[in-house]
Amino acid sequence: MNDKERDEPSRDGAEIEEGPDSVRRGLLKMAGAVAALTLAPGVTVFARDLVLKGQHKAKGPVRYGLLIDARACKTGCDACVRACQDYNGLSHDPGPDNAQWIRKVTITDEKTGFTRSFPVMCQHCAHGACVDVCPTGASFRRPDGIVLVDKHRCIGCRYCLMACPYKARSFVGRVVKDQRPWAPRGKGTAEGCTMCVERVEAGKLPACVAACQKAGHKAMMFGNLHDPKSAIAVRLSEVATTTIRADLGMAPGVHYRGI
Incomplete structure (x- = not known):
């Protein structure tokens, strides 16, 4: 059935000021004075404060989510997977060193x-759980419900990988x-999956949802779970999901129907 749990503000992990990692965290605090850092030519990561407090903050009572109808999802179809890989620059090779968001x-049965x-x-x-176990606050939840990883704060401890029961996080072990x-x-x-946050902020659907609709399956819906007039909220009120x-x-x- 539909989950009715009330959302609570995200709880950032406390920073640890002892040990060798404190040096890196000190540098991150200095980096926080600027709005963004460039990791490579053309690759820019927005600072966490900008995401939370600046122009990227969603306005109003928003909780973005998905409804996936397993009955309409075709066995053998991987349109959503390939769309995610293509859009985010992930490899199509399912090898152990390649991520699948x-x-x-x-x-x-x-x-x-x-x-x-x-x-x-x-x-x-x-x-x-990924947010709860993160020792630096790198794993965080935006006010609109999207969970992200702040690359400035992540120290590669992999606690979030171990804590996630959905196996939805991966670790970048090599230069990409x-x-x-x-x-x-x-x-x-x-x-991990960012719900294509930059597409969402531009008024577009996440790449996986757009690909599913283009394939004609209509197995995925995206929208504001907190807007009772949104298509996804209306659908959730009409059918049994889990x-x-x-x-x-x-x-x-993320809600599912038919599983």
Whole structure:
């Protein structure tokens, strides 16, 4: 059924001022004085304060989320996966060193043999474990519900990878070339689905949702869960849905129908 948990403001992890990492955090504090840092030619990461307090902050009662209808998701179709890879500059090779911000999974009822195939990505939880365990506050939740990683603060501890029950985070273990300006992938940092935040702020759909609609499957909906007049909120009020591992109490922003 639909989750009705009330959202709470994100809780940043406390900074630890002892040990060798304190030097890096000191540099990050200095870096916070500027609005953005350039990691490579054409690749710029906006500072966290700008994302939270400046022009990128969503206005009004917004909680962005997804509704995925597994009944309409076609087995063998990977349009959403490829769209994410192409848009964010990820490799199509599913090797262990290559990230997948969204992946297709198949579940099977052992008794009946009935199967469902559907995409899984960062669930953009209201009370995400990745945010709770992050020692530097690098994993954070925006006021509009989108969960991101601040590359300035990430120290590569990988706590978020271990804490996420959805296996939605990955680690950049090598230098990445030909990066997309909107999707910087610095070596030694964690990463995951950003819900195509820059597309959302431009009034567009996330790449995965747009690709699914273009393929004619209409298995994915995106919108403001807090707007009762939005198409996704209306749909959620009409049909029975669930969230993956709802028992954990993390209040995911991604809802599923038919699983």
